Amino acid sequence: MSLHLFVLSPSDTPIYSLTHHSTKPVTNVPSPLASNLPAWSTSAFAGTLTALSGASSVPHHTTGGTVRMGGGQDRHVIQMIANASLDVVEDVMRKENTMYLKSVDKFNEWTISAFITPGNTKFVLLHESKNDDGIKSFFMDVWELYVKTMLNPFHTAHTIIRSGVFDARVRQSAKKYL
Amino acid sequence: MAYSQPHPRLSVLSNSSLSSVEHLSPTTSSRYSIPSAPSINTALGTNKQALSRPNIYDRNLNKPRVTDVSGAAFSFLFSEIVQYTQKRVSGINDLERRLNTLGYRIGTRVLELMVWRAESSSKTPKREIRLLPSLMSIHTQVWRAVFGKPADAIEKSVENADEYMIIDNDPSIERHISVPKDMSQLSCSSFTAGIVEAVLDGLGFPARVTAHNTPTAQFPTRTTILIKLEKSVLEREELLKQ
CATH class of the missing domain: 3.30.450.70 (Beta-Lactamase)
Known part of the structure; x- marks a missing residue:
């Protein structure tokens, strides 16, 4: 954290x-926003929203991949x-x-x-x-x-x-x- | 390799002998092997430079037991300040403005330090948010912190709702100053006005503060610090009243 x-x-x-x-x-508070979004969501906003939600509890995609959303740690x-x-x-x-x-x-x-x-x-x-x-x-x-x-x-x-x-x-x- | 014992200067000046030993801890000692390194570091402003000197962060902010500054020393310093400033300005207004600016720099510090001393031990530290209590605290606390005694009076202007006056019958910074006749407009208390302006600004009550000589028979050096508040301050006070 x-x-x-x-x-x-x-x-x-x-x-x-x-x-x-x-x-x-x-004490991990579950992220309401991330849990509302289905994991397979392909919505154009999904990435932005995840980034904006900004919690470290959101899984990161930053390791080595081309997708860099950083879970709001940006x-x-x-x-x-x-x-x-x-x-x-x-x-x-x-x-x-x-x-x-x-x-x-x-x-x-x-x-x-x-x-x-x-x-x-x-x-x-x-x-x-x-x-x-x-x-x-x-x-x-x-x-x-x-x-x-x-x-x-x-x-x-x-x-x-x-x-x-x-x-x-x-x-x-x-x-x-x- | 570090010096085998603390540098004599450090052991005298730093607050505790402990901290001077800390300064020579292995993490920072390597640079002692190059004699010129510290000065280069200082010039570049790197992070480690401050460690070799006793620094403000090691000191205690609370009042030392002896709190009074020598009046003679201060008078001498202040007279030099006024002379220095006077050589660099073209008129009385300019001189007062400069003194005000110098006072402003003091005021920002006085405010932080004064409130820290009063509030840092409290459980819920408070700020002043209303105008009148703030003015009262300037009249008593700030004056006491700076001059050692509260100001003599605080008045509200009858004609203008946005003007307040703090009156000092015998301002200590002017005690050894006699203003020449041709400069009778000048009030060296502009310095004090600057302090007041900074405090008001910091508290969120922007104002223009000036100093005026208002001598009486009893108090020939009586000085009025005139506070002219910005319009926004009065409007906000109106809103808060409701």
Whole structure:
């Protein structure tokens, strides 16, 4: 199971992203979309839909074949889902005064959780299983690391975070909580 | 091969002796064999460069026990900032705008750090989403974080619904500044205005913030920070009221 984290600047440009492959056991949620489609389906949309459904539970066809649908693990699909969730996030963050917005959006198997820092930087996390406390602890860690990054006088809210230490610390935290 | 013992500079500066040992772990030690490698790495901006120096990620964000910055040192620094800026501008407006920009850079950091210190230990960290509580927190929390005391007053403009004023009777950054007569318009608190603007921006209340001298007999350096909110902010407040 993989998770995707995006850190977005106040103007919604991505300044950091991470794909984490969790080793924690998952309670597999059967993919409603994939199970609705017969395996022999030859519909023109079948491939796209499978790709969009985006779950790792969908069988992959990527190994060596010419068909490359990637079960939604494709980068652009992930990015699109994350992007689409911003609308909902922005709606909710005007009304809710908590920083951690759990499960604000769903797209098939993907659940989107977000964290808004006081300076309006957004952390968006795409995940498949429910793990509220872990995600919250993870977000808190990323927030601390982000604040430290911000304190660097050469960093502005719109600078892409390239620090290797930041990356290592986020990965460490992801391994611990996700 | 790694140095047999931690580099003296590291052991002094890094937070714990443990972390300086970490820096010399086998995974990163290979580059020590080439003396020039670290500087090349730094120039290229590779990921490993930061490991040889104590870095911000190792430090604790909570307040150290001694929190106050020396007033004399700050006054000196700020006077240099003003002089430096003044040499590069053509008028008072320009100078104020530049000071504002410098303050803005402080404000974005103050906001994140201040809220982190207040909220990171709470179970459900909160953000301000309403205007008035935000203004109040600027008046007290931000002022306390930056100047060590809350501002003296906060007022709402009678004529314009979109204007608020934060008043400081004796702004500490201006304590050692006397503005020449021919520049009487200038308020060095534009720097503070920049901080306020950044905080409001970060919280999602875009505004134009300026500083004005409003001396009284009792407080000759009394300064008003004028906040002029954007229209969208007021419209949103109206909607949230319902």
